[in-house]
Amino acid sequence: MYGDMTKHCKKQLEETEGQIKEEFEQLYEFLHQELKDRMAALREEEKQKRETIIQEQENIQAHMSALEEVISAVEQDLPLKDNAVFLTIPRDLWLGSGPQVLSGGLIDVAKHLGNLSFRVWEKMRERIQFTPVILDPNTASKRVVISKDLTSVRHKPRPRQEHPDNPERFRVYSNVLGSEGFTSGRHSWEVEVGDHPNWLIGVAKETLDRKEGIFASPENGFWCLFHLQGEYSDGSYQKLSLERNPKRIRVMLDCGSGKVSFYDPEGDDHILSYRGTFSSHKIFPFFCVYAAGEAQTVDVKVCGVERDLNVK
16 A cells, blocks of 8 residues: 555656646747837847937938038029029028927836836736646545646546545545635635536545445435436435526635525526534535536536625
8 A cells, every 4th residue: 555655646746847847948939929018129220229320310411411401502692583593401400599409319228127027927928828726636526537736627538546545545446636625714616617527526524435336415424416418406306497408617615604606607697505513624615527428528627717696
């Protein structure tokens, strides 16, 4: 047993190291590209400013040349009728005001440097998704596969996963818990189920029996919404009638009031609620995924909450 755990730990080390490096390489690539883009923007502005200054210098030179012609004509005592040449001279020259210093001729340094780190971070945040619930692979049954980013789970047909039978792991059924348990506060997450026909989603207490095949009822420490063979039900075998099959399920846990609720987030439609005691033990997000059959959706995926919804 301990030999299996040692072997598995080594495998976890190698795989986790690889994934961490991959994540940071993506971040490095983003930052490197951002640096290139911002340096290119700075150089482009400098080029435009330089070209504007050169153009302004050429305009001034043209004005000066015209003024020199006027001066030369005056010196040669031109006849009065030829004084019309003055009309072709820029008004600012013959009025004596002269060319003005170019406004906005310098690089806008503040635009390039102002809150630079914050603006880069904001752009990075747009491309990185935060998931409120991360799956715990150490609790995953051998009957399921967890994605590399620990946000989705799928049923695993035979052969089963080769995992050690550590105390945290479910031995029976296709179960997995979230990595963080709760004893206080309000928490919510959404689960993308698509057209997957067989799943249980909800919460479970930390002290539940993970080695025996017990039914996922409140009496056994589970508070779940069931969807099996196209039918919805609760932990008391009570069937539920829904107007449509939600593509996502929102789970809302209120530890203080001892309530867990399920919603269809598309219309904020309430599906099911339980009352329980969620403060004496840690309560974990719970997922159970069976075979997808002919459905297009194979992975059940945890997502962030798209819109706020008050617990009802």
